[in-house]
Amino acid sequence: MLEFWSPKVSRLRRRRDVAGLIDVLRTGGERDRRAAANALIAIPDPRSVEPLTLALKDADVLLRTNAALALGELQDGRPDADLSPIVGPLVDALSDPAPEVRAMAASALGRTRTQAALEPLLTALGDSSTTVQLTAKAVLAGYDDPRAREAVAAA
Amino acid sequence: MKPFGGPGPLQHVPLFTTLSKHEAAEAARVGFERSFLAGTELTREGEASDAFYVMLDGTADVRRGGVPVNELGSGDFFGEIGLLGHSARTASVVATTDVRTFVIPARAFRSLIGRMPEVHGKVLAALVARGS
Numbered sequence: 001m002l003e004f005w006s007p008k009v010s011r012l013r014r015r016r017d018v019a020g021l022i023d024v025l026r027t028g029g030e031r032d033r034r035a036a037a038n039a040l041i042a043i044p045d046p047r048s049v050e051p052l053t054l055a056l057k058d059a060d061v062l063l064r065t066n067a068a069l070a071l072g073e074l075q076d077g078r079p080d081a082d083l084s085p086i087v088g089p090l091v092d093a094l095s096d097p098a099p100e101v102r103a104m105a106a107s108a109l110g111r112t113r114t115q116a117a118l119e120p121l122l123t124a125l126g127d128s129s130t131t132v133q134l135t136a137k138a139v140l141a142g143y144d145d146p147r148a149r150e151a152v153a154a155a
Numbered sequence: 156m157k158p159f160g161g162p163g164p165l166q167h168v169p170l171f172t173t174l175s176k177h178e179a180a181e182a183a184r185v186g187f188e189r190s191f192l193a194g195t196e197l198t199r200e201g202e203a204s205d206a207f208y209v210m211l212d213g214t215a216d217v218r219r220g221g222v223p224v225n226e227l228g229s230g231d232f233f234g235e236i237g238l239l240g241h242s243a244r245t246a247s248v249v250a251t252t253d254v255r256t257f258v259i260p261a262r263a264f265r266s267l268i269g270r271m272p273e274v275h276g277k278v279l280a281a282l283v284a285r286g287s
Contacts (some may be wrong), residue, residue, distance in 0.1 A: 004270050027157040028256075066269040073262065093237040100272045107239050107265075140241040 003062055003150035007094035009097060015038040018047060025051045030060060037066035053089045062099045068093050068101060072108025083112050091120045099129035106132055110139020125155050161279035165257060168209055168230050169275055178271060185267055186259035197256065198234060204244050207234045207264040218247045225272070231260040235278045238264050 009032055012020040021043070024036040037055055040048050048070065055067035071086050090112075093105035106124050109117040121143075123138035137155045140148040160197045166179045167169045174182065188211070191197055195209065197215060215271045217225040219232070222248065227233065231242050233248055259267065 024222070025269055038269045040265055042262055051247050065272060069269045099273075103275065104272075110239065123249070131276055133277055134283065135239060135275075138236055138279070138282065141236065141245075142243075 003031060004035045004038055007037055008032055010036035012036075013043070016043055018043060022048055022051050025055060030063075033058075033068060034060065034062045037063055037070055039055070040070040041066065041073055044070070046074065047072060049085050056089050056093050056096075056101075061101060064093070064096060064098065064101045065104050068104040068108050072104075072111040076113045083114050084116070087112055087114055087116050091117065094120050094124055094127075094132075098128045099127075099132055101131045102127060102129065103135045106135040106139060110135075110142055112133040113142060115145075118143060118148060122147065122151050125151055156271070160170075161184055165209070168232075168234055168257075170209065170230075170274065170281070173273065173277075174271065181270070182258075182259075182274075183190065185263040186257050188257050189258050191253075191254045191256070192251045193250050193252050194278055195254075196251045197250060197254065198246075199245050200245065200247040201243050201247070204234055204236070205261050205263070206239055207259045208232060208248075209257040211255040211257055213250060213252045215248050216251045218249060219245070221247075232278075239274055240277075 006053055009021065009024055012024065021039050024032050028036060033055070037052065040052065041125045051065045052071050055063050058064055066110055074086055075083055086146050087109065090105045092110045094102050096105065098116060102124070106121060109121055121136050121140055127133050127141070128137065137152055138153050166176065169180055171179050182193050200219065210227050210229055212229055215227045216223045217227060227248065234244070236245055
């Protein structure tokens with residue numbers, strides 16, 4: 001957990017200072033940036049889409065993992081919103097070299113439940129990582145779609 | 156409902172036993188204890204998943220369509236499937252004795268997994284073992 005130790009981010013999180021968290025995510029040190037992405041899971045805000053999308057391409061696996069989870073929170077309460085700025089980068093993250101990032105991207109995509117995420121999630125059922133396969137199976141179970149039901153039953 | 160001051164009983168729950176004392180305390184910090192009387196419905200099939208539950212004491216039935224399909228006891232957990240994705244609860248859980256649980260709200264659970272990805276792996280492994 002020391003990987004996320006950041007008194008600065010803890011203060012911003014307590015104040016729910018999204019702008020401050022985004023600033024840290026863009027410009028902070030390694031641990032601060034991880035902690036900021038993690039804090040944005042708990043405090044979803046549309047302003048964080050672009051910096052979280054950039055964080056998905058960072059070299060730090062823990063940052064990418066938390067950025068994927070945080071993006072998954074941004075669909076809540078936005079049933080008619082255009083989710084393509086979120087779904088596209090998360091679909092790309094399903095090809096991340098780190099299985100933990102792919103698993104969290106699958107989980108986050110499952111939360112969007114968009115049709116655009118369906119095909120990539122079906123593909124993720126055949127991922128080389130068991131964790132990714134199982135995550136895809138769990139999230140596809142939430143899809144009201146015959147292909148998803150069939151794939152989950154067969155997996 | 157009451158929060159834990161430290162790792163509390165979580166350090167004896169299999170899901171959390173590989174965590175350090177500090178990590179278990181962190182997990183305990185994001186949730187709270189909640190008790191239910193025998194006969195109470197802890198969760199209802201078809202409703203949106205809003206939390207992850209760990210059984211601390213007591214027993215409960217898992218029911219699908221009103222039919223018991225499994226029994227839960229101390230150390231067992233439920234509610235994880237909906238939290239991984241965004242699906243409705245796949246079963247009801249009904250207390251068969253007085254029950255004490257540790258509850259982690261959905262978003263706090265996902266934040267915890269971000270800091271401790273190994274918890275995600277353990278939850279999935281338990282799902283497989285359970286045949287969910």
